Amino acid sequence: MSARRSPEIDPVPAQPLTDWLRAEVPQVPVGDGPVEVERISGGHSNLTYRIIDARGGRWALRRPPTGMVLATAHDMSREWRFISALADTPVPVAPPVAYCADESVIGASFYVMGFVEGEVLGDGPSGERLAPGEPRRTLGLDTVDVLAALHAVDPDEVGLGDLRRSGGYLERQLRRWHRQAHDSSVPDLSTIDRAHERLVERAAALPPSDVRIAHGDFRPGNLAVGPDGRVRAVFDWELATLGDPLADLGWLIASWGRSGDALAVTIPGPNAVGGYPTGEELVARYAERSGRDVSDLDFYLAFARWRSACISAGVYSRYAGGVMGVTEADGGAARLAGVYRTAESALAALDAG
Structure with a gap:
C-alpha cells in the first residue's frame, strides 16, 4: 500500500509555529530560520510531529486531524490536561x-511536550526490536504495572475530579460510540447495531465500578519503551476520561490476546513474535497489582471489540475524506472491511462469553 503526503495540506506551518515558540515558549531555542517540522509515522487520529529546534533539540507536537473532526473526539486541551495532571x-x-x-x-x-526516546511497538513485526529474553518479558509485565499505576491515581488528588459525569461510564460509552459510528460514512451499521443492543443489556447487569482515569487506548503501540523493556512514556491521551478501569484492561487484552482465544486480536502488537508473556499472565498481574476483580473480563473484551469497530468507522471516514495527511491507493476498501470484521468479532465474543 502506498502513502504520500497531500500537497494541499500543511498541518504544521513551520514559520508561524516558530514565531509562537519565540514569543511564548522560551525554553525552546529558535534561531533566525524556522524550526524543522516532520511528521512522526503512525497514528490514525490526532497527528504527532517532531520539532527540531535551533540547537538540535527535539520536541513533540500534537494537533487534531485536518478535517472531518467528530464532536469531542480531538480535544487538545483535554490531552494537555491529562498529561499535565499525571506529570x-x-x-x-x-x-x-x-x-x-x-x-x-x-x-x-x-500542544508541545518533551520528546521521549524509545521504541513504539505498534505492530507484530515490531516485537523483534526488543532483544529476546528478559526485555520482552519485562515489556509485558511493565505495561500492566503502568496500567495498574494509572488506575491507582486518585482523580481528585491530581485535579481531574471535575471530569466526573453523572450516570454510568459504560452507558455513556455505548451511547457515545454508537452515535459516532452513525455519524461516520460506513454504509452498513447493522452488525454494530446488533452488538450494541446486546452490550447495553449486559452492561446493565454488571456491578458498579470505581471511577478512575481510563486512558481509552492503552496498548504497546501507545507506549515508548527502552531496550530493557521498561515503559518510558504513555502517549495518545485523546480518549482519556474518568470511568471504568476494567475497560482499559479489556482493550489491552483484546489487542494482546490469550492463548485459548478463537478470535484474532483487534490490533496486532509486539507479542505476535515469541518471548512475551501470555495474556493470562497479564490479567493475573493486573489483578494482583490493582486488587480488582477481573471475573467479568469477557464482557470488557467484547466491548473493546465493538468500540474498536466504532472507532475504526470514524477513522475510515477520515481516510476516505482525505483528511489524515495521506492518501491511499485502495480508496479505503481495506479499512471498511476491517470495520465490518471487527464488528462481527464483537458479536462472536458476546456469543462466546
Whole structure:
C-alpha cells in the first residue's frame, strides 16, 4: 500500500509555529530560520510531529486531524490536561511544555511536550526490536504495572475530579460510540447495531465500578519503551476520561490476546513474535497489582471489540475524506472491511462469553 503526503495540506506551518515558540515558549531555542517540522509515522487520529529546534533539540507536537473532526473526539486541551495532571505521578508521561488554544497559529489548537526516546511497538513485526529474553518479558509485565499505576491515581488528588459525569461510564460509552459510528460514512451499521443492543443489556447487569482515569487506548503501540523493556512514556491521551478501569484492561487484552482465544486480536502488537508473556499472565498481574476483580473480563473484551469497530468507522471516514495527511491507493476498501470484521468479532465474543 502506498502513502504520500497531500500537497494541499500543511498541518504544521513551520514559520508561524516558530514565531509562537519565540514569543511564548522560551525554553525552546529558535534561531533566525524556522524550526524543522516532520511528521512522526503512525497514528490514525490526532497527528504527532517532531520539532527540531535551533540547537538540535527535539520536541513533540500534537494537533487534531485536518478535517472531518467528530464532536469531542480531538480535544487538545483535554490531552494537555491529562498529561499535565499525571506529570508528577508514578505514571510515565512526556513532560508537558506548552499549550496553544489560538487556532490562528497553525490552523488548530495544539500542544508541545518533551520528546521521549524509545521504541513504539505498534505492530507484530515490531516485537523483534526488543532483544529476546528478559526485555520482552519485562515489556509485558511493565505495561500492566503502568496500567495498574494509572488506575491507582486518585482523580481528585491530581485535579481531574471535575471530569466526573453523572450516570454510568459504560452507558455513556455505548451511547457515545454508537452515535459516532452513525455519524461516520460506513454504509452498513447493522452488525454494530446488533452488538450494541446486546452490550447495553449486559452492561446493565454488571456491578458498579470505581471511577478512575481510563486512558481509552492503552496498548504497546501507545507506549515508548527502552531496550530493557521498561515503559518510558504513555502517549495518545485523546480518549482519556474518568470511568471504568476494567475497560482499559479489556482493550489491552483484546489487542494482546490469550492463548485459548478463537478470535484474532483487534490490533496486532509486539507479542505476535515469541518471548512475551501470555495474556493470562497479564490479567493475573493486573489483578494482583490493582486488587480488582477481573471475573467479568469477557464482557470488557467484547466491548473493546465493538468500540474498536466504532472507532475504526470514524477513522475510515477520515481516510476516505482525505483528511489524515495521506492518501491511499485502495480508496479505503481495506479499512471498511476491517470495520465490518471487527464488528462481527464483537458479536462472536458476546456469543462466546
